[in-house]
Amino acid sequence: MFKQDDVIMHSKSGVCKVLSIKKNVNENDPRAKYYELEPIYTKGTTILTPVDNDRIFLRYLYAKEELESMISQLSAIEGGEWEDDQKLRKNISEKAINSGDLEQLLELVATLYIKHKERKEAGKQLNIADQQNLKYATNLIHEEFAYVFDIKIEEVEVFIDHLLNPEKDTDVVEEEAPKKPVKKKPAAKKAKEA
Secondary structure, three states, X not given: OOOOOOEEEEOOOEEEEEEEEEEOOOOOOOOOEEEEEEEOOOOOOOEEEEOOOOOOOEEEOOOHHHHHHHHHOHHHOOOOOOOOOHHHHHHHHHHHHHHOOHHHHXXXXXXXXHHHHHHHHOOOOOOHHHHHHHHHHHHHHHHHXXXXXXXXXXXXXXXXXXXXXXXXXXXXXXXXXXXXXXXOOOOOOOOOOO
């Protein structure tokens, strides 16, 4: 069981902080306790999820060393086999997302990304469900990496790329500071003619 102030992964809402563990107030609900969670990257939102929830996967975040190990194996991930049946593919994607398992998420993203590149080269796009699942799974991965490595979500792709290719220069080029605007003198007021 998680404790108050633990930071965990919620398979639907991403990285969350456990605000409290509440006792059930509804006598008709057999579940005795609920986690009150606050998504780290969606401020102002709280989630109540049963402690014994079998539909939402909750887990501790991976340690830096575990994530670094996964990153080192990223280049070996070729993606899963492409399922042509859209309904089956959607179910497979949702199962991977709902599992909360980072390795399954990485494989899903690799599979969808490879197909995305193939379709883009052919002048086509992924269908809407595939695009949404790619975005959703990528966001879950980015949240975990951002929190564990204490970086911004927008920096995760560059961070992972740098770990995969340390010889490649992935530093962001600093833009030249904008010049201060020149203050113009107010135009001289014309005297009113009488």
